[in-house]
Amino acid sequence: MASTGTTMTKDSILKVEHLSMRFGGLMAINDLSFEARRGDITALIGPNGAGKTTVFNCITGFYKPTMGMITMTQKSGKSYMLERLPDFMVTREAKVARTFQNIRLFSGLTVLENLLVAQHNTLMKASGYTVLGLLGLPAYKKAAAASIEKARFWLEKADLIDRADDPAGDLPYGAQRRLEIARAMCTGPEFLCLDEPAAGLNPRESLALNTLLRAIRDETGTSILLIEHDMSVVMEISDHVVVLEYGQKISDGTPEHVKNDPKVIAAYLGVEDEEVEEVIEEIEDVVETVEEGKH
Amino acid sequence: MANPQSNTPAAGNSLTAQALREAFYAGLVSLGLFVLFVGLKTDQNIRNELILVQRWGLLAIFIGVAMVGRFITVAYLRPYLAARKASRDAQVADTEDGFVKRNFSKLAVLALVLFPPVVIALSGVQGSLKWVDNFGIQILIYVMLGWGLNIVVGLAGLLDLGYVAFYAVGAYSYALLASTFGLSFWILLPLAGILAAFWGMILGFPVLRLKGDYLAIVTLAFGEIIRLVLINWTEVTRGTFGVSGIPKATFFGIWSFDVSAPNNFAKAFDLPMSSAYYKIFLYYLILALALLTAYVTIKLRRMPIGRAWEALREDEIACRSLGINTVTTKLTAFSIGAMFGGFAGSFFAVRQGFVSPESFVFLESAIILAIVVLGGMGSLIGIAVAAALMIGGTELLREMTFLKAVFGPDFTPELYRMLIFGIAMVVVMVWKPRGFVGSREPTAFLFERKAVSGSFTKEGHG
Numbered sequence: 056m057a058s059t060g061t062t063m064t065k066d067s068i069l070k071v072e073h074l075s076m077r078f079g080g081l082m083a084i085n086d087l088s089f090e091a092r093r094g095d096i097t098a099l100i101g102p103n104g105a106g107k108t109t110v111f112n113c114i115t116g117f118y119k120p121t122m123g124m125i126t127m128t129q130k131s132g133k134s135y136m137l138e139r140l141p142d143f144m145v146t147r148e149a150k151v152a153r154t155f156q157n158i159r160l161f162s163g164l165t166v167l168e169n170l171l172v173a174q175h176n177t178l179m180k181a182s183g184y185t186v187l188g189l190l191g192l193p194a195y196k197k198a199a200a201a202s203i204e205k206a207r208f209w210l211e212k213a214d215l216i217d218r219a220d221d222p223a224g225d226l227p228y229g230a231q232r233r234l235e236i237a238r239a240m241c242t243g244p245e246f247l248c249l250d251e252p253a254a255g256l257n258p259r260e261s262l263a264l265n266t267l268l269r270a271i272r273d274e275t276g277t278s279i280l281l282i283e284h285d286m287s288v289v290m291e292i293s294d295h296v297v298v299l300e301y302g303q304k305i306s307d308g309t310p311e312h313v314k315n316d317p318k319v320i321a322a323y324l325g326v327e328d329e330e331v332e333e334v335i336e337e338i339e340d341v342v343e344t345v346e347e348g349k350h
Numbered sequence: 351m352a353n354p355q356s357n358t359p360a361a362g363n364s365l366t367a368q369a370l371r372e373a374f375y376a377g378l379v380s381l382g383l384f385v386l387f388v389g390l391k392t393d394q395n396i397r398n399e400l401i402l403v404q405r406w407g408l409l410a411i412f413i414g415v416a417m418v419g420r421f422i423t424v425a426y427l428r429p430y431l432a433a434r435k436a437s438r439d440a441q442v443a444d445t446e447d448g449f450v451k452r453n454f455s456k457l458a459v460l461a462l463v464l465f466p467p468v469v470i471a472l473s474g475v476q477g478s479l480k481w482v483d484n485f486g487i488q489i490l491i492y493v494m495l496g497w498g499l500n501i502v503v504g505l506a507g508l509l510d511l512g513y514v515a516f517y518a519v520g521a522y523s524y525a526l527l528a529s530t531f532g533l534s535f536w537i538l539l540p541l542a543g544i545l546a547a548f549w550g551m552i553l554g555f556p557v558l559r560l561k562g563d564y565l566a567i568v569t570l571a572f573g574e575i576i577r578l579v580l581i582n583w584t585e586v587t588r589g590t591f592g593v594s595g596i597p598k599a600t601f602f603g604i605w606s607f608d609v610s611a612p613n614n615f616a617k618a619f620d621l622p623m624s625s626a627y628y629k630i631f632l633y634y635l636i637l638a639l640a641l642l643t644a645y646v647t648i649k650l651r652r653m654p655i656g657r658a659w660e661a662l663r664e665d666e667i668a669c670r671s672l673g674i675n676t677v678t679t680k681l682t683a684f685s686i687g688a689m690f691g692g693f694a695g696s697f698f699a700v701r702q703g704f705v706s707p708e709s710f711v712f713l714e715s716a717i718i719l720a721i722v723v724l725g726g727m728g729s730l731i732g733i734a735v736a737a738a739l740m741i742g743g744t745e746l747l748r749e750m751t752f753l754k755a756v757f758g759p760d761f762t763p764e765l766y767r768m769l770i771f772g773i774a775m776v777v778v779m780v781w782k783p784r785g786f787v788g789s790r791e792p793t794a795f796l797f798e799r800k801a802v803s804g805s806f807t808k809e810g811h812g
Contacts, residue, residue: 117670142670142671143672143674143675143676146671147673147675152671155668159665159668160665161664161665162665162806163660163663163664163790164657164660164661164664165795165802167792167795168660168793168794171794172654172658172672175673176673178654179654182654189646189649189650203794203796207796219797220800222802224806239671239672242673
């Protein structure tokens with residue numbers, strides 16, 4: 056279970072304030088504010104159509120929000136207004152990386168090449184924007200070797216080292232998910248946004264994913280924001296959960312807190328407001344019996 | 351799978367028996383089919399009466415052909431094909447690629463370098479002209495154009511239907527600057543490339559927001575705009591008359607190929623006067639330019655920019671999520687592709703000594719694109735082979751004068767080249783939908799370089 060003792064001292068890495076996103080007449084996100092703390096795994100959950108992916112797209116610059124502010128504060132203290140940056144700058148300058156709900160790998164490139172493309176900006180600088188690299192200067196060669204080493208590191212972490220030279224499109228589904236995360240990590244992010252990383256994974260692959268995410272948080276200090284439907288993943292690894300419904304935040308706190316929040320239960324089970332109390336009692340009964348069973 | 355070509359006599363006998371049986375059935379079927387169509391024919395006699403002509407002989411020929419054909423198919427053709435397939439499967443499993451296949455590109459370059467001396471040895475200095483000029487130079491120009499367009503279409507996945515515009519910019523840059531200011535070819539060659547690249551960027555800025563079909567249409571329009579400007583801006587380009595009297599290139603200023611010049615190449619070496627030396631010089635020049643294109647392409651593919659192009663072809667949104675500025679990446683692909691088009695254009699002007707807008711019609715763009723697609727997008731060797739087949743094929747059609755004996759003296763085979771191209775393209779696309787070389791060479795590897803099958807790569811969408 057996540058450690059909760061240290062959360063008080065952690066500073067915030069991403070601050071979303073009064074975020075609203077309107078598509079024509081549809082208010083996809085309505086005045087949403089939340090905070091992700093450095094070194095935490097923050098989960099964004101909610102029923103289908105709650106606006107989770109829209110929040111992601113706003114954070115990563117793929118959508119320009121109608122209103123609101125998204126502030127990313129780096130370890131160095133530098134902060135960026137993400138809503139003002141074009142999408143590629145969000146990754147390049149603000150160090151926010153993302154993955155996609157429907158996997159977007161470069162299927163015709165090999166697994167290794169996928170990870171090298173992710174290091175584009177570092178390598179571009181090292182190659183003197185191609186000119187010096189074409190001349191074959193040693194500085195570029197060194198950078199190229201370092202980029203392969205970095206790729207190898209993440210391939211080992213994601214347990215993909217055996218498939219390094221195969222086309223990415225040839226990997227099984229679970230491996231493609233892990234590769235996408237490894238690729239995002241190769242951009243050197245401080246904040247990693249994962250859109251349903253466990254979707255379509257079997258329990259074993261889900262477990263491997265949990266290990267990978269924990270390793271990312273603990274070994275690189277990268278903070279993670281993830282959208283997830285698989286509650287086993289959310290409750291298992293997240294330190295902090297934000298619950299959305301109809302574009303609004305209905306709950307925010309530790310997994311324990313959120314799990315027992317009547318509003319969340321109502322949102323997921325879909326009950327009338329008057330019945331919420333009853334539901335809570337029922338749930339408490341169930342929880343008690345389960346815990347008794349454990350002991 | 352049972353191997354039909356067993357050596358046992360029993361199997362052979364049964365195969366023959368089966369073939370005879372099937373031939374008999376084929377005969378029956380064709381008898382039923384043709385007896386009324388072929389065996390009997392209604393006709394008019396001299397008195398305008400309807401009569402029935404019986405053609406049993408012809409019917410027998412039809413049935414005979416069907417039976418013999420069936421017999422041969424079953425008894426010989428099918429076992430032969432099956433055996434060949436089996437042996438090929440077996441070969442793939444155990445042998446490595448042969449020497450020729452492994453070193454194909456090196457051998458090809460060697461053959462191209464040795465081509466002029468061999469031709470001179472075979473057909474004399476004057477006789478070599480046709481082969482070096484019509485075949486060698488012509489094919490190599492298109493190889494270079496194909497390789498240049500390959501950067502835009504094959505690597506970056508941007509469908510450009512107006513590539514010939516950059517070819518035109520290069521050609522007119524050389525033609526106009528050389529005939530107006532008398533600058534040398536060696537100064538204007540890079541300048542033509544830079545100008546074409548510059549135009550590539552000018553075009554690129556507004557156009558690269560578009561994707562797929564829209565991009566294709568706008569690039570097509572841009573190609574036509576350049577051509578129309580060349581036609582209508584008569585004060586500068588002399589319109590449809592074109593620019594003539596373009597100075598020849600010199601051998602780095604050391605030897606000239608002008609007949610009247612004191613440092614004429616033939617005079618300097620006491621050789622008999624011939625235009626073949628200039629053509630051979632041009633052959634090596636375009637060979638060098640084409641190889642430069644290939645070298646730069648190979649180098650760039652291993653650089654971050656080249657990988658970003660290919661990534662862009664695979665998935666643009668993923669590229670942006672990785673912090674790649676897709677606009678500048680597309681622009682570099684466009685302008686570097688355009689630059690090689692400009693080099694090829696200035697070479698074209700120097701070779702022809704004359705440029706007119708007629709050389710830069712849409713058909714040229716289409717042919718270059720067809721070469722890239724036929725060769726396999728992204729593959730240098732495939733594109734070179736496709737260019738040799740398409741352009742060499744056109745030239746070969748001109749050579750086929752014996753066809754006049756078959757089809758009559760008015761028959762001009764080159765008029766049928768588009769028909770033949772069309773059929774050839776359909777056949778190739780059915781047989782190899784990804785072009786001659788469908789697989790892709792990875793640009794980096796950890797353990798082992800494995801070609802990526804064409805079924806994984808995408809064609810690009812923007």
